[in-house]
Amino acid sequence: MTLKATKFTPEVLLTAPRRSAALPSPDGTRALFTVSTYSFEQHKKTSQIRVLDIASGQSTLLVEDLNSSEPNWLSDDEFLYLKNGDKGATSIFVGSVSESSASSHYEVSSVNGGISNVKVKKLPNGTTALAVSALATPDGELANPDAEKKPYSSAKIYTSLFVRHWDSWVTENSSSIWYAALEKRDGKYFLGGKGLVNALAGTKLSSPVPPFGGTGDFDIGPLGLVFVAKDPELNPAIYTKTDLYFIPLTTFTEAKPPSPKIVATPGLHGYTSSPVFSHGGRKVAFARMRSKQYESDKPRLLLLPDVDDVSKVEEFYATHNGEGGWDARPETIVWSADDSTLYVTAEKEARSLVWEFPASPADAKELPAAVKAVEGSVGDFRLLSDSSSKLFVTSTSLIDNSCYSVVDPSHNTAAIVSSNSKQGKTFGLSRSSVGEIRFKGAGEYEVHALVMRPSNFDHSKKYPLAFLIHGGPQGAWADSWSTRWNPAIFAEQGYVVVSPNPTGSTGYGMALQDGIKGEWGGRPYNDLVNCFEYIADNLPYVDTERAVALGASYGGYMINWIQGHPLGRKFKALVCHDGVYSTLNQYSSEELFFPIHDFEGTIYENREGYEKWDPAQHINSWATPQLIIHSELDYRLPITEGLAPFNVLQSKGIPSKLLMFPDENHVSISELA
Incomplete structure (x- = not known):
């Protein structure tokens, strides 16, 4: 239950139930989802698997267990889920949504290791293909670090x-995909063949790609398995290149899988993502970037027309100059029921939208149209049913942490099935608090910013300013929910929150995004100066004499940069969360391709490029009170990047405070639930 309060507070944010994306049943009548909650009174987390009746919007409890997760449909009534056991073991369970008690659920198999990222697919022979990810030892066996001898x-x-x-720290174990077939006998499922088989054994390939790879890195179809993996010949610290592979499988009981076939994409050598089989099983849609050293390059939407020939791939909106005709970044991909249409998510000006394509690049004569029926940003979407022309969409917004809707793309309409916060009402929030501004950037371009006002906002009053700077830097503030940086939390404390998307931001075209290369403290900083001036001149209800600025990761870098420049004197206080103190320390990070790209070369080839935008070069000008937040498990920007600026501030007698988390990583300060 949400903590009772008169307004939206950090405690309410952290105790609000958190729902996963919902997975509709094959017939489109119900949807599976998980929900977790945290209680400050009991200092305890709970987790449930529930089923939603799509017609009524009411849900029913199926499993209440912190160790149970990842429900997937096996039929319109039966579902599979994972349950973590002792010493790192995992069990696969099957239950029925028509049974009210979890006591009727049964164990299909137990494995001595941690498995996750479940996918299932009904096969033509009547069995169900199962794929999961798990750590593998160098010899291809299932790894279980919890059970290993210390x-x-x-x-x-x-x-x-x-x-x-x-x-x-990197170990000799690697992530791998394992497959099996679920067969049914006497009314119960069991694993056919020899159980889970390592699809990548002996290949030097690893998938899903760490640290955030999941089910979006692979897919299963009636003809086999497709997956994304890093190029084993290139060092992952220097290169972002990942390739798409196809493994032909017919029964998913094959004891020794065929060797993976690499899918050729001439001219595109960067990161590959989101492979999805068509329903017919022969075609695969996916995305791939061009640069092998730029993790935020523009993905190109691609089609493999026939898995029997992995040498022929077609690109949507291909151009002779290689830039591509669609200036957006495709992400999640879903095929229509008849395989004639592709639905793809991509950012557009602070919102993640669904876009509609013909399924063949040859038919894509016009740029895709956006389905704008959903408020906020789409987080996940599926076909409503195996035969439906409608979509089941999971979305969030600045006021709602989870909303399930049925969307009809042909009419651009949406019907809300269930809103976790009753569209913000549970939190005392409403769309009237959300606004946006546009202002001139540092060059001949416009910059967009989101604005969040208090729920009791009065135009005749003046409010202090919370100026939020996003990380990335190739990222953006969006009309979506966050438990880390939630504008409503600041707004309900009495601030007007402005969240600008300056140079480097995604969702506004590649020219704005790529403009940050070699310009870390240049164009973005000047965009932010212009934003502050616009607020002072055009928002009479904002008191810029009472302003604070806050940022994490690259946003934390910008806080330290601002501290040494004139804009820093405009704020009463600054907050740097897991930020950069000195760009000369970038080689203490793990993914070196990041500074190599953004600072236009290695530090030994272009030291001047690193020095030019180094906040530590300007510490003589530091004067504004500052809070430093940093984490000891942050290997992206080590803890010294927080200690050094704190020591400078303290040595100079500038009011400052250090908040350190010993067991958190980069920008993921404890979310409790």
């Missing part, structure tokens, strides 16, 4: 780049 020494020895990633 070494006598804690020493770690490395002889090549990429020794740690995100919040853990």
